[in-house]
Amino acid sequence: MPELPEVETVRRGLDRLLAGRRVSRVFIRDLRVLQGFSLSGLPKRSVTPQGFEKNLRNQRILRVDRRGKYLLLRLSSGGALIGHLRMTGQLIYGPPHAEARAQIGFEGLPDVLNFCDTRRFGELWISKDWTKDPSLKDLGPEPLRREWDVPGWGVSLRASHTRLHSALLDQRRLAGLGNIYAMEALFECGLRPTRRCDTLTRRDIPPLAEGVRRVLTRGLSHRGVSFNSYRDALGRKGQAQNHLMVYGRAGKPCNACGTVLRSVRISGRGAVFCPRCQK
DNA sequence: AAGAAGTCCTGGGCGC
DNA sequence: TGCGCCCAGGACTTCT
Numbered sequence A: 001m002p003e004l005p006e007v008e009t010v011r012r013g014l015d016r017l018l019a020g021r022r023v024s025r026v027f028i029r030d031l032r033v034l035q036g037f038s039l040s041g042l043p044k045r046s047v048t049p050q051g052f053e054k055n056l057r058n059q060r061i062l063r064v065d066r067r068g069k070y071l072l073l074r075l076s077s078g079g080a081l082i083g084h085l086r087m088t089g090q091l092i093y094g095p096p097h098a099e100a101r102a103q104i105g106f107e108g109l110p111d112v113l114n115f116c117d118t119r120r121f122g123e124l125w126i127s128k129d130w131t132k133d134p135s136l137k138d139l140g141p142e143p144l145r146r147e148w149d150v151p152g153w154g155v156s157l158r159a160s161h162t163r164l165h166s167a168l169l170d171q172r173r174l175a176g177l178g179n180i181y182a183m184e185a186l187f188e189c190g191l192r193p194t195r196r197c198d199t200l201t202r203r204d205i206p207p208l209a210e211g212v213r214r215v216l217t218r219g220l221s222h223r224g225v226s227f228n229s230y231r232d233a234l235g236r237k238g239q240a241q242n243h244l245m246v247y248g249r250a251g252k253p254c255n256a257c258g259t260v261l262r263s264v265r266i267s268g269r270g271a272v273f274c275p276r277c278q279k
Numbered sequence B: 001a002a003g004a005a006g007t008c009c010t011g012g013g014c015g016c
Numbered sequence C: 001t002g003c004g005c006c007c008a009g010g011a012c013t014t015c016t
Helices: A004-018 A049-056 A150-158 A164-169 A179-189 A202-221
Strands: A023-028 A061-067 A070-075 A080-084 A089-094 A102-106 A112-117 A123-127 A262-266 A269-273
Touching: A004 A061, A004 A070, A004 A089, A004 A202, A023 A049, A049 A123, A080 A089, A150 A202, A164 A179, A164 A269, A179 A202, A179 A269
Parallel strands: none
Antiparallel strands: A023 A102, A061 A070, A070 A080, A080 A123, A089 A112, A102 A112, A262 A269
């Protein structure tokens, strides 16, 4: 599950590999990578491979940015190629992969950018002005940026009746956390995922924010969690899975106190916590 | 109106 | 052994 540290690791790799390069060709094998899906069965975007290629071919990649879990390949046209990896998406620069849902080639380079994605949730699209893109415009603050207004965030959080786990996964409140780092952050600061936000005190907020920052920074320093399919821009695994305290460890002893870790379902999502360390 | 639940997908793990 | 069931989750839609 690519979350902020995984997407940021990919961003750094892509920026190093692709900044300054010009797109020479585009190959779309799975149309839905461009169109997305909706519950009505109709495509979210009505773009064709031809239209997509027309907007991308001959564009220079100025640099690669990230917003939350979205990757932004900034184009010389002023627009951006936006990508989301969702569950199993991979953006791997190398020889063409036969199973890639999409491939992008660059002038003077034999290798291509492969978009591989077994569960087919991931998407690629082009936005003329990414700041107005419907998927990005409501994203919350970046937790690793100095500009994150923690006290203001805490006030809004403490006004919510939802559970802490759900609130941390809400990208409008804070951008970039997924299930793994949300659970790790809650263990880090000793708060239960089932805890209702309106029971938090003002004193709970700084350790919570610090827990979020610490687990994200740690994940980034190990180049991301490669439990399943996550790979960086060169197809390499991360090592952060070896440093997780609770995710995927239900029924096993807590690394801090030895108590058996418990698993619960919150709004249809699994969460793991230590009943002794987390209050 | 906020919060919960359902939906998309498919490999893997489990039980019988 | 092999089949089938169910789980995993990010973002979006629909329901309550």
